[in-house]
Amino acid sequence: xxxxxxxxxxxxxxxxxxxxxxxxxxxxxxxxxxxxxxxxxxxxxxxxxxxxxxxxxxxxxxxxxxxxxxxxxxxxxxxxxxxxxxxxxxxxxxxxxx
Numbered sequence: 288x289x290x291x292x293x294x295x296x297x298x299x300x301x302x303x304x305x306x307x308x309x310x311x312x313x314x315x316x317x318x319x320x321x322x323x324x325x326x327x328x329x330x331x332x333x334x335x336x337x338x339x340x341x342x343x344x345x346x347x348x349x350x351x352x353x354x355x356x357x358x359x360x361x362x363x364x365x366x367x368x369x370x371x372x373x374x375x376x377x378x379x380x381x382x383x384x385x
Contacts, residue, residue: 300350303349304350316370316371317368318349319365319366320364321363322366323364324361324363332384338356340378341377342378345377346374346375362381366379
């Protein structure tokens with residue numbers, strides 16, 4: 288039943304990845320951006336720079352979330368928790384550079 292529920296969102300995500308050159312890596316039920324981001328020099332950011340994000344709609348993806356959270360500050364890493372069906376699990380983590 289989930290195949291058609293978010294097809295437009297999936298296509299928008301793929302187009303965004305191609306347009307921006309951003310590579311998302313999916314490992315162990317989460318999809319990661321950065322960690323470190325492209326062009327990062329130095330070690331990881333200090334403690335207290337990660338934000339927990341809850342109550343996300345299941346058919347929203349990084350093409351919407353990353354620009355939204357980058358509007359507040361530079362992201363070091365963004366992790367979106369995923370189900371095996373391709374929907375997000377409703378929560379994510381944004382780690383900022385400072």
